[in-house]
Amino acid sequence: MxxxxxxxxxxxxxxxxxxxxxxxxxxxxxxxxxxxxxxxxxxxxxxxxxxxxxxxxxxxxxxxxxxxxxxxxxxxxxxxxxxxxxxxxxxxxxxxxxxxxxxxxxxxxxxxxxxxxxxxxxxxxxxxxxxxxFPGPSLPILIASLALLCLILTRRAGNGVCQGYMVVFLAIILIYAGLAVYANAETDGKAIPTINPGRFITIEETDGSFVVRPFDILHGSGAEILYRKYTNITPAEVAGIAMLPEVERLYYHSYIVTAERRGESIVLRDPLREEKVFRYPLDHSSLVIPVRDTLSG
Structure with missing residues (x-):
């Protein structure tokens, strides 16, 4: 908010x-x-x-x-x-x-x-x-809050206006909650809301991959995109670097994390943020760790 x-x-x-x-x-x-x-x-x-x-x-x-x-x-x-x-x-x-x-x-x-x-x-x-x-700050609630601020500054915000604001505020929360419940009931995995209240991004996790699909309240699910969790690397190897501070930070900020060994490095990334499916948080969406660093740790 x-x-x-x-x-x-x-x-x-x-x-x-x-x-x-x-x-x-x-x-x-x-x-x-x-x-x-x-x-x-x-x-x-x-x-x-x-x-x-x-x-x-x-x-x-x-x-x-x-x-x-x-x-x-x-x-x-x-x-x-x-x-x-x-x-x-x-x-x-x-x-x-x-x-x-x-x-x-x-x-x-x-x-x-x-x-x-x-x-x-x-x-x-x-x-x-x-x-x-919500997908972060709620645009409809922000608009309602700015409208109330304008009424306050122009001294036109009486009890009726304040009561109306609370009704709108609670109504928006209930509407968004209902849309989220419906989206999660109609899809597999978890449904993440977007700035468009009728559109969600769903993430289904399996042992070896993440399946990402758009979901529209009116039109249903769209084409899926599959992201492999591990490429040329094992889950045990990824677990071995999980306690590195930079790795913990990446996981903290990410929606999904994929791991790939490229030559002498391990590349961890959140493809959903790198590809701007989700734009927040902006920083720390990928990480390259030299293999020698993982061995020395």
Whole structure:
């Protein structure tokens, strides 16, 4: 989800419930998980830090909780300083801290609805989880959020408008959820939504290959493309390099990974991202590992 939607998703219910005083704190909580968008300078040059990326550490339950605690402590300390305190209309109480945490957890819940998923259980696991409803940010919800922002800026966003936004917001989620359920029921493997709500990319995994097909809600499945998992290499050899940080990073970002031995190198790649079937994440879609490095490791 986009930042406007994350902010409105918590602010509007609080306003309608008469808790306007908590809105600034809840909005802070709702947007701070996306601070990881600036973490690229931490992870780009060091593969072992791949979890420090957008949709990474701050998008886990533990990470969002720790970030919320840090934000609460920072705001509380600032509010005790006389010069900064004038900008806080109310004391930063534990209720404000709970609002920050609620906003952050709602952010995690909304991002759980979308591909490519988030590492909910970090630090225990870096596996990504997703309900698989959206292909990332939802364009219809973004449009609704921008429309609401325009109404707010022009002072035309009363209770009726806010209620209408929530109805549209929930309706879009239910529609996309219904389309995803239908697509997964009609196809094998998993159906990944695209920017077109009526079109999916399905991935069926076998022991030796990935079978990829487009699926259209109106026209059904299209022609399949087969990607071999292993070419001139064995699964055991691939398992032998699985713990290399750069390999872990590739798997973390990828939808599928194929492996091929080419001379003195092992080539790992996510063909779906290389071929722009999926355009996010853009980086780290392939990897070349010299065989000598695998032997020395």
């Amino acid at each position: 986009d930042s406007f939607t994350h902010a409105f998703a918590i602010a509007i219910p609080l306003l309608l419930a008469g808790n306007a005083i908590l809105v600034p704190f809840a909005v802070i909580g709702a947007v701070i998980p996306d601070i990881d968008a600036i973490f690229f300078f931490v992870s780009d040059d060091e593969p072992s830090r791949y979890i420090f990326t957008h949709g990474g550490i701050t998008h886990s339950i533990a990470g969002a909780a720790l970030l919320s605690l840090a934000a609460f402590i920072a705001l509380y300390l600032l509010s005790t300083i006389s010069w900064f305190g004038q900008y806080f209309p109310e004391k930063v109480t534990l209720m404000a801290g709970f609002a920050i945490l609620t906003g952050a957890m709602l952010h995690i819940l909304l991002d759980y609805l979308a591909y490519p998923g988030i590492p909910l259980l970090w630090p225990f696991s870096t596996e990504k989880f997703t309900l698989g409803i």
